[in-house]
Amino acid sequence: MNIRTRKSNHRAANDTVSETESFEELSYFIPLLKEKKSAVRVGALKNIIEVTSFQQRTDQLHEIEIDLIDVVCGILTTPNKEEEELKLAIQAIELLSIHTGTLRHDFFKRVKGFLSPIITDSTEYHSVVLVCGAIEALSVTCLMNCSQPDSYDHTIEFIADIIRTEKNKQILNSALKAWILLLTKLDKSKINQHLELLDRISELPSSGNNDLRITSAIAVAFLVSEIDPSSLSPVEGDSDYEDDDEDYDEDEEDEEDEGSSHTDNGHSAQESNIQDEEEEEEEEEEYSDSDSEDYENYDGDNEIIQLVEDLVLNSSEKTKAKVRSNALLRKVLKTLKAGDPPREYLQVTSETYFFEGWRAYIQLHQFKKVLRNGLTFQWNLNKDLRSLFKTQSFSNHEMERHRRSIQPSKSKQRTQSLKKDRRNTSAVYAYHHNDA
Structure with missing residues (x-):
């Protein structure tokens, strides 16, 4: 066998997941991830993904977690890596963050230290695939491992800044996904503190990027379903509205008393009913007038509904992705x-x-x-x-x-x-x- 054939076979062997290697201890893969050959690193990443998905390695991970995560994250920060290797490294980080056995918060701080500069630099120094993956990995790691409320809130705000300023649709989509994922762990009262982004998100269902349209529609649905009215700051006019309701109830009681006194004084039941009907008609007119003012602030909600509805109605393609997205919408x-x-x-x-x-x-x-x-x-x-x-x-x-x-x-x-x-x-x- 000549040298070229031997090299070719070696490369092919490392491109597949070896059953023998998938039962090695996690520490076995650390030196492989430092190899110069891309095929060796890719093979090691695939094995780590296999192990952390289908095996329980709690004790092993507890012993070597910092060394292992440093090496995996180091792949992301080293330039000129292939897209496949970057995606595998991102998936490995996410799986390690979910796996039991890590010192949760220390693990999160380590990952955030590696990924934050990648996200901050954005596409100026890194590929879109890497930035999107880093945002997603940071959100999953934070969700599973961050135990300090201040640090958790800081991560939410860090990603919210991307949503406010980012123009690249793929990165914006990843940031929005990450943001709503982190919000799912908060109480309703705390979610209300992040509603200032709702206006920005409401603009996105009209985006030309299909993934971004779907994600923004889900974000709107999530925020609408989680809004806690009791913890919102009172809006000017709300107290007046409640007072009007009380006055309305009192007026009804007075009218009932007046109606009964009229009947007791000898008025016929027919006359009383006619008078009650006329009063009800007047009240309905007043009610509809006040409602037309009160519901002006629902125009925005209807616009959002119309945007989402248009996404379903205007979608003529019948691809699998379109069918799934329409069902979601x-x-x-x-x-x-x-x-x-x-x-x-x-x-x-x-x-x-x-x-x-x-x-x-x-x-x-x-x-x-x-x-x-x-x-x-x-x-x-x-x-x-x-x-x-x-x-x-x-x-x-x-x-x-x-x-x-x-x-x-x-x-x-x-x-x-x-x-x-x-x-x-x-x-x-x-x-x-x-x-x-």
Whole structure:
């Protein structure tokens, strides 16, 4: 065998995941990641991804986590790396951050120290693929490992600055995904502190980038579903509105008293009914006049709904990606129009886990992307991963009954919508009738 053939075979062997190497200790891969040959480094990264997806190496990772993450992150900061190697390094960082066994917060600080300069420099010194990957890896690492509220908030604001200023659509999309992922861990009252970005995000569904349109629509649906009115600062005029409601109720009581006294004084029931009907008509006119002023601030909501609806209606392509994105946009519309949250299911052996709401949806789909086929394995063994989700498990029989129970009838949906806040109900009613 000549030298060229031997080199070729060696390179080919390192481009595949070796079953023998996938059972080596994690420390075995550290010197391989420092090799000059790209094929050797790529092979080592693939093995690390295989190990951290489908095996439990808690004790090993605890012993060598800093050395290992330094070497993996070092690949990202070294120039002239191929796109495949960069993507594998990003995935390895995310999987290591999810895996149990790390000193969580120390691990996060280490990763942030490597990735922040890459994100800050943006495309001036780095490829778009690397910057997008660094943003995503930072968000996943922060979500799983950051234990200090100040540091967590700083990371959210760091990514929010990118959303405010970035013009590259791919980087903007990655930043928006990362931002809403980090928000899913906050209480509703704290999410309200970040609503100043809603105006910026509301502009993005009209973007020419399909991924950015989808992400911004999900972000809007998530923020709308998580807004906590009780923790919002009072808006000028709200107290007057409440006083008007009280006066309105008092007037109704006075009118009822007057009506009963008229009847007691000898007025016929027919005259009393006619008078009541006239008063009700006057009240309805006053109510509609006041509503026309009160609902002016819903114009923005209707514009967002219209933007998302147009994305579905104007999409003529029938590719797989388009079909998936349209299904997702319809979920967003359900939330914006009727407050209906998305529902997802995860089958793990004989049990099915039920997820409801945009928080769980965003988190679940991020971990599906990172863990891929290893999600069910990690779900069984990784308590840190499970603790993120407030979910419940069902047997297959129980799950079937649960599926049927969460499908409300049309009449029930109509009743539920009538019980909503008077402003929200009227806004939805007006929206539907304007479309008719």
